[in-house]
Amino acid sequence: MSKFEITSMSVAVDKEVIGQAFTTLAAPIIGAKALLDAYGEETAKKMLGLKPQEDLDKAGEVVLGTYNGLVCRLVIEPESGSWVGGSLTHEPVKGITIQNMEVNGEQLKAKV
Numbered sequence: 001m002s003k004f005e006i007t008s009m010s011v012a013v014d015k016e017v018i019g020q021a022f023t024t025l026a027a028p029i030i031g032a033k034a035l036l037d038a039y040g041e042e043t044a045k046k047m048l049g050l051k052p053q054e055d056l057d058k059a060g061e062v063v064l065g066t067y068n069g070l071v072c073r074l075v076i077e078p079e080s081g082s083w084v085g086g087s088l089t090h091e092p093v094k095g096i097t098i099q100n101m102e103v104n105g106e107q108l109k110a111k112v
Contacts, residue, residue, distance in 0.1 A: 008102035018064060018074065018095040025060035025076055025088050032056040032086075058085030065096035068108075072096050 035044035036056060044056060059077040066072070074095075077083065101108040 004103050006101060006103055007105050008100070010099040010101075012097045012099060014093075014095050014097075017093050021062045021064070021090050021093050021095065022074060022076075025062060025074075025090055028088065029057050029060055029076055032058070055084065055086040057088055058083050060088035060090065062090035063092035065094060065098075066092075067098045 032044065032048060033056075035047055038044075039047065041056070042052070045052060045054065048056070050056070059075070061073055061075050064072045064074055072095075
């Protein structure tokens, strides 16, 4: 057993903020994938107004919160294999917040 035990921790999750960030990232990725599957890469790029050398969006990422030097991210990427293509980023959001934590019964001083 560890010498240190988290005896208390308060975590706030803002479902609305996380949902909005997910939707903002997922919509263009899902749309590009649907067009790619239905029409092929060349036509999908034309339909999205991309140049032939530009990549379709295939992945995305948003930082949901940070705590004491750690980061929590939401990542959207293809399920299997490696991928080459566009990657979207979203500005960091405050979707997850640790408000306080006790270790071995003592309040931890957090670097936010």
